[in-house]
Amino acid sequence: MTKMTYREAVRAAMRKALREDPRVFLMGEDVGRYGGAFAVSHGLLAEFGPERIRDAPLSESAFFGAGIGAALGGMRPIVEIMTINFSMLAMDQILNNAATLRHMSGGQLNVPLVCRVATGGGRQMAAQHSHSLEGWYAHIPGIKVLTPATVPDAYGMVLAALREPDPVFIFEHATLYPLEGEVDESAETFDITRAAVMRPGNNVSLITYGGTLGKAMEAAVRLASDGVDAEVIDLRTLRPLDTQTIVNSVAKTHRAVIVDEAWRTGSFSAEISAQIVENVFDDLDAPVARVCSAEAPMPYAKHLEAATLPQVDQIVAAAQELVPRHG
């Protein structure tokens, strides 16, 4: 096992892929000479050169679409989009081409493209660099949506994604890049089909992914001191969703709190809630609860941003509300 940060894990995985497969290349804004807006690709240009660590103009639609074409032409592109808000500029290529071509062509084409995108708030970047829109992506048939919340997943999901025949989006929560953990660099296989039970518990399921996993884990510790035994589920992959792990957990705990940094209305948290209601309604001892971001564009000021994002106190309070008091 090698100790590294989340940032280093993504880089190590890309380096491994670039070394092992000549079809792999990285393309995006400032991935080369600058070293990546979040320094993820730092050092890769020196090792692999400008053909394979390809600085692109501020043309999200063109370079994402070029990634599609390159994938069709036999390459294995990794496209980096600096933030999820910028990915809106490539949405035509993402939805109308990448996700669609395989089916629309009657199965003749497939697009083995990996797109890495920084997502989420918490860094006072305000309303055009901070949102959590990965749930929108999870709405789209034809693609996979991965949300690594741990250092091993930051590593393994890149390598797993590069083995997929269809487009895979990896949403890296920007607050996680300095997170430290351990990676088994000798591993050969990386599962991206299952959610993970990060902490077993019996009284309530805290269901989350990405940047809010740490908050849910912290909430579970506080709940434990209050006598509430929380189970924490890291969804890991939003599409295709591992419904079974959610169902198993809620069937056991009978209560669910969904924690999602996205907005509540029309959201992925609503999808999780619907899955619970559709599958384990009879097992529920309380209504499903959700802790989401306030329904506002992300504000800049620290206290306002903190008030917008889901916080540990809210998760704890939501869970306590569901669990009956003993004694």
Added chain:
Amino acid sequence: MTASDTSARPLVDREHSLFLLREMLRIRRFEEKAAEMYSLQKIHGFLHLYIGEEATGVGAMQVFTQQDNIVATYREHGQALARGIPARVLMAEMFGKATGCSHGHGGSMHFFDVSRRFYGGYAIVGGGLPVAVGLALADKMQNRKAITGCYFGDGAVAEGEFHESLNLAALWKLPVVFLCENNLYAMGTALERYQAQTDISRKASAYGLPSSAVDGMDILAVEAAAKQATDYVRGGNGPYLLESRTYRFRAHSMADPDLYRTKEEIESWKKRDPIVLFERKLRELGLLADSDLGRIESGIAAEIEDAVQFAEASPEESIEDLLKDVGGQVAR
């Protein structure tokens, strides 16, 4: 041989000229049949006919090899036929049948044939250009000699993807021929009503790539201009923008009442029908006899009759297979 004979040499290849004429007529008759099938409710959805623009599709296609990639638009029947996709699988696609070139998933706007490197009809205006850039990038990175021919309409020039793609291809010196079929209308909006600079070929200069404009009603001129463009691109010099100035004789789609242009305008362009002009030229050169035309027309009629019968008789895609080709599913 006299000097005038020499200058006329490209025109006097009788076999090739008759082939070009036949290819244009195939498209014309195919499209006429498609319109008829639409009115008989055999074809549904949107149907955008290529009638009037045949010289561009056929002329330019002659200079692409089977190793080259083709990217087209939702008005792609002409390119698909010129690329060699059989009329019957195209008709079957429009009938929504399993034997269609996209298994009935695409319809008129989304023809695909990966075996012929025909990478599709793209129905978001401008949406095919970035894909074409990427196909060319893959060829370049893998040291293949192939180039990519990217057809799009004048309407696409107003999209950001046009500008982003030209810049990216020029910046990275990618082997793309950007081929603008300027039929003067973006659906119902005339070029001068949506472009401040109506000379499309001039837009290339902003991105440092060469360009030219050609009379899109003159098939030999289109072929020659396309040859010049592809020669440049094959030489490893980067992309080229070729604008073919043409006109569609039919409405934008079958759903279009065509209220935004005058009958006089349409009639004046019909006088420059690329098929009529080429027939006349070949007759003047003594290269085309009535018997040739009769033979060509009867061959095409048989091909198109076969296409309709094939489409009619073909099975529908099974509903059980509806989700088969959706990617991104759980690996089993």
